[in-house]
Amino acid sequence: MMWGYGGYGVIWMLLFWVGVAFLIAWAVRGRDESKQEHRAIAILEERFARGEVEEDEFKTRRAQLSS
Numbered sequence: 001m002m003w004g005y006g007g008y009g010v011i012w013m014l015l016f017w018v019g020v021a022f023l024i025a026w027a028v029r030g031r032d033e034s035k036q037e038h039r040a041i042a043i044l045e046e047r048f049a050r051g052e053v054e055e056d057e058f059k060t061r062r063a064q065l066s067s
Contacts, residue, residue, distance in 0.1 A: 041066070044058065044062060
């Protein structure tokens with residue numbers, strides 16, 4: 001029984017599904033990193049609002065987190 005493409009059809013199908021899984025994992029990971037960055041900035045803003053952080057330090061840290 002021939003599998004098509006000289007037996008390489010199964011390999012191409014496997015590569016396709018591995019690629020799909022990789023893209024899904026990459027998208028989820030990117031979203032998680034973005035949430036962590038926003039959470040860090042939110043904590044910094046809360047600390048600034050409570051007066052725990054001076055304005056210069058706030059601007060410096062915010063610039064570091066945004067880059």
